[in-house]
Amino acid sequence: MSSVYFIFQQTMFFTIPLLIVALGGMFSERSGIINIALEGIMIIGAFCSILFIHLTEGFLSGQVQLLLAIGVAALSGLLFSLLHAYASVNMKADQTISGTALNMFAPAFAIFIARILQGVQQIQFTNTFRIESVPVLGNIPVIGNLFFKNTYITTYIGFLILILSYIVIYKTKFGLRLRACGEHPQAADSVGINVYKMQYAGVLISGALGGIGGLVFVVPTSTNFNATVAGYGFLALAVLIFGQWKPLRIFWASLFFGFMKTIAASYSGIAVLEGLGIPSYIYKMIPYVATLIVLVFTSKNSQAPRASGIPYDKGVR
Amino acid sequence: MKNKGIKIKKSDFGFLSSLFAVFVGLLFGFIILLCSNASQAVPGFLTILTGALTHGNKGAGQVFYYATPIILTGLSVGFAFKTGLFNIGATGQFIAGSFAAVVVGLTLPSLGAVHWTVALLASAAAGAVWGAVPGILKAFFNVNEVISSIMMNYIGLYAVNFTVKGSKTLFDSLRNQSLPLPESSHIPKMGLNLLFPDSSVNGGIFIAVLAALVIYIILNKTTFGFELKAVGFNRNASKYAGINEKKSIILSMVIAGALAGMAGGLLYLAGSGKHIEVVDVLPAEGFTGISVALLGLSNPLGIVLAGLFIAHITSGGFYLQLFEFSTEIIDIIVAVIIYFSAFSLIIRLLFSKISKGRGEVKNHE
Numbered sequence: 001m002s003s004v005y006f007i008f009q010q011t012m013f014f015t016i017p018l019l020i021v022a023l024g025g026m027f028s029e030r031s032g033i034i035n036i037a038l039e040g041i042m043i044i045g046a047f048c049s050i051l052f053i054h055l056t057e058g059f060l061s062g063q064v065q066l067l068l069a070i071g072v073a074a075l076s077g078l079l080f081s082l083l084h085a086y087a088s089v090n091m092k093a094d095q096t097i098s099g100t101a102l103n104m105f106a107p108a109f110a111i112f113i114a115r116i117l118q119g120v121q122q123i124q125f126t127n128t129f130r131i132e133s134v135p136v137l138g139n140i141p142v143i144g145n146l147f148f149k150n151t152y153i154t155t156y157i158g159f160l161i162l163i164l165s166y167i168v169i170y171k172t173k174f175g176l177r178l179r180a181c182g183e184h185p186q187a188a189d190s191v192g193i194n195v196y197k198m199q200y201a202g203v204l205i206s207g208a209l210g211g212i213g214g215l216v217f218v219v220p221t222s223t224n225f226n227a228t229v230a231g232y233g234f235l236a237l238a239v240l241i242f243g244q245w246k247p248l249r250i251f252w253a254s255l256f257f258g259f260m261k262t263i264a265a266s267y268s269g270i271a272v273l274e275g276l277g278i279p280s281y282i283y284k285m286i287p288y289v290a291t292l293i294v295l296v297f298t299s300k301n302s303q304a305p306r307a308s309g310i311p312y313d314k315g316v317r
Numbered sequence: 318m319k320n321k322g323i324k325i326k327k328s329d330f331g332f333l334s335s336l337f338a339v340f341v342g343l344l345f346g347f348i349i350l351l352c353s354n355a356s357q358a359v360p361g362f363l364t365i366l367t368g369a370l371t372h373g374n375k376g377a378g379q380v381f382y383y384a385t386p387i388i389l390t391g392l393s394v395g396f397a398f399k400t401g402l403f404n405i406g407a408t409g410q411f412i413a414g415s416f417a418a419v420v421v422g423l424t425l426p427s428l429g430a431v432h433w434t435v436a437l438l439a440s441a442a443a444g445a446v447w448g449a450v451p452g453i454l455k456a457f458f459n460v461n462e463v464i465s466s467i468m469m470n471y472i473g474l475y476a477v478n479f480t481v482k483g484s485k486t487l488f489d490s491l492r493n494q495s496l497p498l499p500e501s502s503h504i505p506k507m508g509l510n511l512l513f514p515d516s517s518v519n520g521g522i523f524i525a526v527l528a529a530l531v532i533y534i535i536l537n538k539t540t541f542g543f544e545l546k547a548v549g550f551n552r553n554a555s556k557y558a559g560i561n562e563k564k565s566i567i568l569s570m571v572i573a574g575a576l577a578g579m580a581g582g583l584l585y586l587a588g589s590g591k592h593i594e595v596v597d598v599l600p601a602e603g604f605t606g607i608s609v610a611l612l613g614l615s616n617p618l619g620i621v622l623a624g625l626f627i628a629h630i631t632s633g634g635f636y637l638q639l640f641e642f643s644t645e646i647i648d649i650i651v652a653v654i655i656y657f658s659a660f661s662l663i664i665r666l667l668f669s670k671i672s673k674g675r676g677e678v679k680n681h682e
Contacts, residue, residue, distance in 0.1 A: 093659035101656035108648030281479035288468040299460040
């Protein structure tokens with residue numbers, strides 16, 4: 001039973017960043033802007049917030065420090081995504097190219113600045129954030145072990161973001177307008193919606209969530225930041241498509257991907273899986289192969305926002 | 318948008334906007350150098366500009382060596398662009414090509430004189446297969462090629478690492494990389510070692526330039542190339558005009574894949590001590606190819622120039638370490654160049670406005 005708990009807890013470490021970043025991508029794409037810069041945004045968010053943790057070590061620690069770091073991550077991701085928003089919305093640039101540029105920029109920038117500040121590119125930090133057991137809740141049988149032991153506050157923030165995203169996208173005026181801009185911006189414009197504003201909002205939300213996702217990815221899995229988030233931004237894009245641009249489906253998709261990542265990372269410690277003799281590389285490949293298969297079955301009637309990736313032109317009918 | 322009165326040719330706009338992007342990129346790099354260490358900024362920046370040329374013939378040879386694979390990945394991305402596809406999967410095709418080259422290089426030394434040719438063709442074939450997958454998915458299932466080729470990048474990475482690590486004939490377990498390739502699989506120097514002594518340059522650069530010429534001819538001088546471009550412009554209209562649009566999409570990706578695969582072959586068969594390292598990190602050459610293609614405006618000749626330029630400042634970046642700057646500044650500069658080259662539409666409008674103004678003045682005269 002303990003290995004079930006272990007796998008579940010590990011799965012959460014991999015799932016939550018994917019969930020947060022994919023939800024971020026959802027806001028951007030629902031507004032009509034493709035955001036393949038998620039990888040770069042995650043790196044910038046992680047870089048700034050881990051640097052913040054590194055610099056405030058000594059007089060800050062624990063959950064207060066982590067919450068402040070999340071704020072730093074969100075802000076830095078948001079600022080960085082402004083570049084993408086400006087290129088895509090104001091300059092009507094090719095969104096894939098702009099995203100590619102940001103993806104190239106982020107790791108180089110993170111390494112360059114880290115070298116200047118401290119000589120080496122890895123930024124060390126002390127992990128004082130792990131919650132051994134949440135008071136009271138951790139004592140509930142089974143559920144306590146699954147959700148409230150060996151956990152991070154970021155896990156709950158992830159779920160909170162999921163719920164909020166669902167409400168914002170489906171239950172608010174803002175969400176309706178955002179979706180309208182992604183489907184048919186000209187129609188949205190004709191009823192008085194400011195498409196440019198909505199698209200900025202979409203990209204900036206994805207920037208903030210992407211930044212948080214970067215931090216949330218690094219904290220439970222490492223004790224230093226080495227200017228990479230290991231392709232998680234691209235994986236989050238896959239999650240977004242796997243989840244067909246819908247919050248709840250994105251959750252299930254990220255859970256599946258997170259589970260596969262967990263098995264790939266820790267199968268040697270689990271007797272049952274070790275016995276199967278399947279190499280870890282197979283588990284590493286499964287999420288990507290699965291995404292390809294899902295793409296094959298869904299792309300004919302894709303749920304993708306129709307105007308996604310097309311620069312908005314007022315003059316087009 | 319009426320373009321009346323424009324004197325500058327359309328192709329010149331592209332060139333000017335590329336120059337503009339390069340200028341902004343370099344300027345940005347200079348500002349970063351200034352901010353990080355003002356006293357070293359000027360010599361550091363000069364090192365980037367002069368690149369490897371300060372190191373004589375050896376340096377020039379190294380530029381050609383670095384340029385070889387990125388010209389080919391650039392051609393791969395650029396060719397796909399011209400046919401309306403964004404081949405972000407050059408990375409995966411590059412990996413597949415490297416793998417095939419290493420497999421043939423290690424297993425078939427009995428081929429003798431044609432060994433390197435077979436290995437190179439194998440790398441192109443493997444890249445073509447890897448590129449065909451997103452092509453087929455796009456043609457028959459309407460799958461967005463950007464996403465499917467990103468998936469193929471990671472599948473390729475893990476599949477190659479898995480196979481290399483699991484094979485006794487390929488894997489050097491002491492060094493955690495593929496075994497060194499025999500001499501017969503190395504691409505001949507074709508006399509370049511006499512011109513550029515001590516550098517790793519080899520006949521690969523000729524093959525890269527030849528590939529650029531072939532792609533130029535295919536795109537601009539053949540019906541086949543015209544069909545590929547037509548499908549890129551409008552899939553449905555092409556179908557209506559009687560072009561087999563599914564075949565065209567698949568062939569575009571196959572050719573793009575073959576080019577990127579060959580890039581892998583040329584790099585690993587260069588005889589410069591390059592091995593497949595079993596680490597879960599995507600190689601940079603594929604993504605650099607995107608930069609090269611964008612900077613070269615997807616024009617094969619432009620891509621050769623852009624490849625040489627990026628190789629030039631990259632090798633300049635190595636010498637930057639003398640001034641205690643890290644080489645990542647080059648990546649930053651290239652990223653800024655790409656970011657601004659995405660603005661080409663606006664810059665084009667800006668230039669056309671300026672030249673429009675001039676045109677009107679002339680009309681008054």
